[in-house]
Every structure is written in structure tokens, then in C-alpha cells.
Amino acid sequence: MKPDGRLTLIAQLRDLQIVDAEGMHCGIVDDVALAGKPGGVLRIEALLVGPGGYAKRLPGWCRALVRLVAGNGCVKVPWREVESITSVVKLRHEAAALGLDRGEARARRWLPAIGALK
Amino acid sequence: MRITELALGILTAVGGFVDVSELVFMSQAGSRFGYALIWVVVISTIGIMVFGEMSGRVAAIAKQPVFNLMRHRLGLKLGLIVLIASFLANLITCAAEIGGVALVLRLMTGAPYRLMALVATLLFIASVWVLPFKWIERSYGLLGLFMLVFVAALVAIHPPWAALAGGALPHVPAGLSHRDLLAFGYFAVALISAVMFPYETYFYSSGAIEDKWGPKDLGINRLTAIVGFALGSLLAISLLAISAQMFGPAGISPDLVGTPALQAAVPFGTIGLLLALLGMFFAISGAAIETCLANAYSLCQFFGWRWGRHQPPRNAPRFTLTWLAVFAAALVIVLTGVEPIQLAEYAVVASILVLPLTYLPLLLLAGDRHFMQAYANGALAKTLGWGFYALIIVAAVAALPLYLLTSGGAL
């Protein structure tokens, strides 16, 4: 499915894996931001990625737990950055350019620089 | 090259089939009920073949592992329930495996149990950090083939083959008391769970992605799942059958993790004992690594993070931190002093409760033409898949009551 094809439900998009231009996994479509007024054209503004995106979809008591464990960070990926949608959402640029690599960067600081066999 | 690949895949599946839960429950089942539960092992093996083949096919065609697609298919809330339930079940299983390895090392060296648990965990961490995925999978899987000493031991003790074969036909022994009937039901459920552990399909499916499987690998997938698991189950059945002949008449349950090694020591002496202990060490170690990585795969795939050992650890940092944390948590559980056999029992009960949640997304995905195109489940796969799913539901519903009513098979 291409973004100029027919997207009939937000559910087709939500919870799809996101890969960047280099094919690296960089999150999941946790929610979708829409823009438009009642009676007018409703369009997808951005993909929301992070606990701030999916916490709202959980019951109230879960949200506090998510906030405590994972925080409430959320990256907005503008819809124009989406290149194609198949079983994954492919982006036009690398994760770093879109702010989607912060979690991995923070985690990397905890790891020793010990090599591995190829 | 592909023949070699296939042969290695099958041998790895054989060597990696048995873990500490199977070691314990096969031996106890054989001792208590003779050959009468062999048919449950046979049926469960067919079940894991069906779901194993499906998970490999989903990975090869959709190019996404089960947990990735599962969240999209089932939604966030139900997906989160499956994630948490399977994570906890796998964590307990991982702890049971580490405890089992620590006990085996203690039996071989005489070193303290808790120290061996720490040593084992550090060895696993080093293995997963340093070795490429294929080496991790193959080294422990192939070295687990030392377990074949149990097959040799079965032949050496000249069992009544006709009676053994008769155990493969579905039946419930006549004349069982009410208490024994409940225990029979409990062991049947436990064996189904031990053979069809959820971590096996998560690991197998993620491993297929790590190995970059595609449509051309579907033949290897099918053969590995069918032949590998079939031969692996022969190993498990050997443990059950030897126990029936050697332990049952002596009133041995067994309650000590090291007792199954006697099955090889009695016919073959110290060589048999050492081969058995080596086989147990590598097979259970492989299972410890698989359960840990299965949890890391599940968590990272659910949240869309980078994952996999096909890349250096620092290139998938959250994945690396996850499996390190799982090993650490499992080690902490072991260091509290809970007996590995007790942990194995908890693992089996927890896993059977989680099995319906684990296999439903896989069944739905494997039958979904949107993801699977021409490779979606055909009539046979659908029939077998849903048939085994019904069996799993029955086992899951019966598991906890049977566990409580039989005091975990002790009555």
C-alpha cells in the first residue's frame, strides 16, 4: 500500500512496525495524529511513536504505570516522511534525522565497547 | 550446501529438544505410569511440528516475526496481555534451566550450587555477546547430541518393545484409582506443556528472520520442523521408557535432577554418566539461552525496537540490555534457593496457561492471505492447527485444577 493509495481505517496503520530508509527498526506506530475540523477534510498529520503515544490507548490505571516505567516521551513523525506502507511503514529518512533513535542511544551508553565475532 | 544446512538444522533441533522440564517430567511420567503416556508425547510432538512449521513459514514469507505482526492483529491491549504473560512464563523457565545447569555442573565438579549458577549465567552472557547467532544456536544444539547416550541406554536395557510401542496408542490405563487418574491427567497436561513450550516458537521464528529465510527456505523449514522434532521426541521418549523400566519398580519418582543420569550410568558405567551429564549440560544450557532470547525478541518486537544477534550487541542496545536483564533476573530467582525441579513445575504450569495466548496470533497470521499470500495455511494446516489449538485450550483449563488437586503430581 502506498500513502497515495486508499487507507480506509486508522487501524490499518496503528501497531505497524516502522523501518527507516536504511531498513533499521525504529519503533511502532503507537498512535496517529489527525488534523481537520468537523465537516471538513480529516487528514493524517503524523505518526506518534513512544509511550506518550500508546499510553492513551490503555486503561487509566495502566497509564500511571507506563509513565513510571517508560516515561511519556513521544516522537511525532510527519506524514510526509512516510514512503510506503506494506506490512511495515517505511520512512524516507534515517531514524536519527527524525528523532527516533534516542531510546537506542540512551541504552547504548550502558553497554561496554566489547566486540563480537561476525 | 543446502543438504548440510538442512542436516545441521535437524541435528540442532534434536540436540536442543530436551530441557530441564522434559528431563524431570519424562522421568516422573515413566516411573509413575510406565509406557502409558508415550502417546501424549507423540501427539504433543505433532503439535509442536505444526506450530513450529507455521512460525518458520510466517517468518520466511511475511519477513516479520510473530510478535511484530501479533500486536497489529490483536491490538495493543490484548497484545500487552500476551507479552506480559509469556514474558513471565519464559522468565520462570529460564530460571529453571539455569538452576538445572548449575546442578549438573555441581554433580560434575562438586563446586557449590550458587557459584555454579553464577558461572553458568556468565558463560551464557559471554556466548550470546561474542558468538554470531548461528554459532549460538548450533554449538549448544549440536553438543546437546551427547543426550543420544540415553537412546543407546534404552537399547542396552532391552525394554519390552511391544509394550513400549503399545504406549504410543492413545489410551488410559485400566484400573487406576481416582487419585491416579487425576495424576495421569496432570502428567498428560505437563508433558503437553513441556513439549510445546511457547519460547520454542518465538525463538524459532525470530531465528528464521536472523537467518534471513525466504520462500526458498520453506522446504528446509518443513523438514527441520518435522524430522528434527520427531527425532528429538525419540530422545524424550527414551528418558520416559528407561525410567519406566529402571525407576518405576524401584519406587523412584525421581525427585533429584541428577537422577536421570543414572539411566546411562547403569548400562554404561562412568562413561555413560559423563556423557549423560555433558548432554544435560549442553541441552539445558541451550534452553536457558533460548528462553532468555525469546523474551528479548518478544519485548523488542512488541515495541518495534531493533533486535537480533545478526548485528553487534551495541547496534541493538535495547535488545542487548533486555537479554542481559532477563539473565540477571533469572539468576536472582535461582539464587533465592528455589529448587530447580520446583521451578520446572512452575514453568510448565505457567507455560500451559499462556499457550492459548501464544498460539492464537500465530494461527491467525499463518492463515492470513494479506500477509502470507499464496503461502497461507491450506486445509491440512488449518485442520491440524485448530485441532491442536482446541487441545491446548482443554489442557490450559485443566492445568491449574489438576496441579492443585494432585499437589503438583506428588499424590
Add this chain to the structure above:
Amino acid sequence: MRRAALLCLLLGGCGSAAEQQLAALKSAHSIVAEWAAVARAQADGRVTDTYAREMADDARTQLASARRELADPNDPAARLIDDLGATPDRAHLDVTASALGALEQSRADH
């Protein structure tokens, strides 16, 4: 805790006291039988001394745990286990295993 107890009641009890005692007796019988089997294998030179020693240690620990479940010190099973001591010989293990097995059989039949 209350829900677990209720579940147990609904399921006919998580083992009555008699059933808990029977489970402990079965466990004790099995452990002593395993210990005896290891001792026999060691005498035949079929297992290493390290294996035999560690299995004996394990058996002692597990047996102590099963013994604690046998609340009545005059219970014949409890006395058999107490008489075993810390380093029983093979013959003593065999005799105790047989006696525990007989006790288990008679209690299971009731």
C-alpha cells in the same frame, strides 16, 4: 491469599492434611530409593565419587524437607527417616526404602 484458599476449597481442598502427609511420604520414599540407587551404582564403580557425594547431599537436603512435612514424630515414616542418620550404608538405605514403600502402599490403599 483468600482467593487462593477459596479456589482450594472449591476444588475440594489443596490436599487435606492426610494427603499432604501422603505426598511427603511418597517424596521421602522416592528420595531414599534414589539415594540407594546411587549408592549401589557407586559400589559397582558405575558413577564418579563426586556425583555420588553431591547426590547424597541433595538427597539429605530433600529428605529433611520431606521429613518436616511429617508432623507426628511417632509416625513410623518419620522414625524410619530419623533412624537413617547422615551417612547410612547401602543396606540401610535399601531396607528403609522398602519399608517406606510398604507404608506408602498401605496409606494409599486407605
